[in-house]
Amino acid sequence: MDAITTRVVPNLNLSGSRRNSTQFSQTKSVVSISCSSSEGSQGFDKLERRNGGRGNGLLYGPVQKQREIVCSAGAGTGACIYGEHALERSHAHAAEEKLGVLLLNLGGPETLQDVQPFLFNLFADPDIIRLPRLFRFLQRPLAQLISVLRAPKSKEGYAAIGGGSPLRRITDEQAEALKMALEEKKMSANVYVGMRYWFPFTEEAVHQIKKDKITRLVVLPLYPQYSISTSGSSIRVLQDMFSKDSYLSRLPVSIIKSWYQRIGYIESMANLIEQELQKFSNPEEVMIFFSAHGVPVSYVEDAGDPYKDQMEDCIRLIMQELKARGTLNEHTLAYQSRVGPVQWLKPYTDEVLVELGKNGVKSLLAVPVSFVSEHIETLEEIDMEYRELALESGVENWGRVPALGLSPPFISDLADAVIEALPSAQAITTTEVISEEAEADPMSYIIKMFFGSILAFFLLLSPKLISTFKKLL
Numbered sequence: 063m064d065a066i067t068t069r070v071v072p073n074l075n076l077s078g079s080r081r082n083s084t085q086f087s088q089t090k091s092v093v094s095i096s097c098s099s100s101e102g103s104q105g106f107d108k109l110e111r112r113n114g115g116r117g118n119g120l121l122y123g124p125v126q127k128q129r130e131i132v133c134s135a136g137a138g139t140g141a142c143i144y145g146e147h148a149l150e151r152s153h154a155h156a157a158e159e160k161l162g163v164l165l166l167n168l169g170g171p172e173t174l175q176d177v178q179p180f181l182f183n184l185f186a187d188p189d190i191i192r193l194p195r196l197f198r199f200l201q202r203p204l205a206q207l208i209s210v211l212r213a214p215k216s217k218e219g220y221a222a223i224g225g226g227s228p229l230r231r232i233t234d235e236q237a238e239a240l241k242m243a244l245e246e247k248k249m250s251a252n253v254y255v256g257m258r259y260w261f262p263f264t265e266e267a268v269h270q271i272k273k274d275k276i277t278r279l280v281v282l283p284l285y286p287q288y289s290i291s292t293s294g295s296s297i298r299v300l301q302d303m304f305s306k307d308s309y310l311s312r313l314p315v316s317i318i319k320s321w322y323q324r325i326g327y328i329e330s331m332a333n334l335i336e337q338e339l340q341k342f343s344n345p346e347e348v349m350i351f352f353s354a355h356g357v358p359v360s361y362v363e364d365a366g367d368p369y370k371d372q373m374e375d376c377i378r379l380i381m382q383e384l385k386a387r388g389t390l391n392e393h394t395l396a397y398q399s400r401v402g403p404v405q406w407l408k409p410y411t412d413e414v415l416v417e418l419g420k421n422g423v424k425s426l427l428a429v430p431v432s433f434v435s436e437h438i439e440t441l442e443e444i445d446m447e448y449r450e451l452a453l454e455s456g457v458e459n460w461g462r463v464p465a466l467g468l469s470p471p472f473i474s475d476l477a478d479a480v481i482e483a484l485p486s487a488q489a490i491t492t493t494e495v496i497s498e499e500a501e502a503d504p505m506s507y508i509i510k511m512f513f514g515s516i517l518a519f520f521l522l523l524s525p526k527l528i529s530t531f532k533k534l535l
């Protein structure tokens with residue numbers, strides 16, 4: 063049969079109800095392209111000059127009006143599975159077109175000096191600290207405050223793993239491996255890396271895509287499950303940029319929003335789990351302990367983040383695969399890495415570890431499941447903090463599954479995901495709605511910013527508040 067079978071996982075409303083706030087960033091001497099992320103990033107211009115090679119000479123432009131957009135690119139939320147003929151067609155496209163793959167990731171500080179500006183960029187993201195609209199003017203002063211207070215603790219963590227995050231190196235290696243895997247499948251493509259909070263920033267990658275005159279683009283966030291705080295935030299930055307540029311707004315784009323349900327990913331995870339289980343003296347007695355990065359409960363309950371549902375579905379699929387292979391171990395899922403005073407998804411990894419130890423569980427295999435590279439939360443939080451906690455609580459045998467990294471079946475499956483996504487690429491169409499902030503009088507924004515900064519300044523000077531914050535962070 064010639065029919066193309068397409069399975070599209072239900073769509074997400076990416077625009078949600080969030081609006082970007084008008085952003086003031088200083089006028090810079092060089093503006094390669096006018097990219098106005100709603101959060102001017104710290105370290106971006108300064109390090110640009112200092113390091114030259116780290117970026118592309120791309121700097122933020124002066125004050126820009128932000129517009130909310132409704133995006134229709136890459137219509138499917140998750141995997142689109144196409145029949146043979148669609149694949150043939152996409153190979154034919156490859157002959158005429160210049161294909162690009164944009165890998166989106168979080169980014170991480172490369173040195174201890176990078177930690178505070180990296181944290182500023184993270185907390186200045188309205189998808190990370192979701193303030194009510196009335197208080198949005200406090201986003202940047204608050205990000206400054208929290209990043210300064212959080213930096214010492216984060217620095218300790220990064221110091222313990224060698225003084226910086228390995229994320230850039232690993233993501234670059236994954237990009238190279240993906241390019242080769244695509245070539246093996248007779249698909250030639252440029253693969254770009256765009257980080258959300260540190261070098262190379264997404265804006266730099268997009269600038270390069272434009273320079274290279276890419277004619278069709280697949281966007282692949284390196285997060286298996288979708289969250290507003292991760293893939294959602296990176297995609298929003300892209301939407302902002304694409305909607306303001308005549309070339310980018312016409313470029314056919316396919317966005318793979320989540321891919322945890324791909325059989326290649328599930329099998330690769332099951333392979334790693336089986337390999338690590340074999341290292342225990344009694345593999346069948348080991349509890350498989352999935353530890354996912356948490357998000358605040360309000361993301362799921364108020365903002366409709368599908369992250370928790372997708373995570374649970376992901377664990378179900380991995381366990382189903384293991385069962386089919388005759389691996390019948392018990393398992394549990396908990397959430398790690400909470401930050402700040404609000405409620406995060408439960409159960410919390412640290413609390414469950416203590417409980418399991420008390421209940422007599424002797425062997426545990428930790429499985430990081432929300433990320434595909436080693437990073438601070440695997441190398442420091444799991445391998446050091448949680449391991450120690452588990453051993454203190456009565457667990458005797460501890461193991462940890464490595465992140466997928468460059469695992470060949472995993473990279474090969476990512477290449478398949480890219481090839482399958484190509485035919486559905488379409489231009490990002492935008493319905494522009496001028497946001498309230500953009501419509502507002504710029505003077506009132508300046509006044510709000512001024513008083514917000516004063517407020518944040520006094521908060522910063524209050525020792526009592528600082529100690530309260532320090533306890534919370």
Ligand SMILES: C=CC1=C(C)c2cc3[nH]c(cc4nc(cc5[nH]c(cc1n2)c(C)c5CCC(=O)O)C(CCC(=O)O)=C4C)c(C)c3C=C
Pocket residue numbers: 168169170171181184189190191212215216219227228229285289291292355356357358401432433436437438439
């Ligand atoms: C799926 C993965 C991730 C989700 C969901 C996520 C949400 C989220 N994170 C923070 C705060 C911090 N995250 C930090 C580092 C960090 N986060 C992820 C992944 C997810 N975050 C990764 C891979 C990394 C590490 C990068 C590296 O350098 O190796 C940090 C900085 C480190 C620290 O101080 O602990 C913070 C802070 C929030 C608030 C949030 C959801 C709202």
Ligand SMILES: [Fe+2]
Pocket residue numbers: 355399
């Ligand atoms: Fe995080």
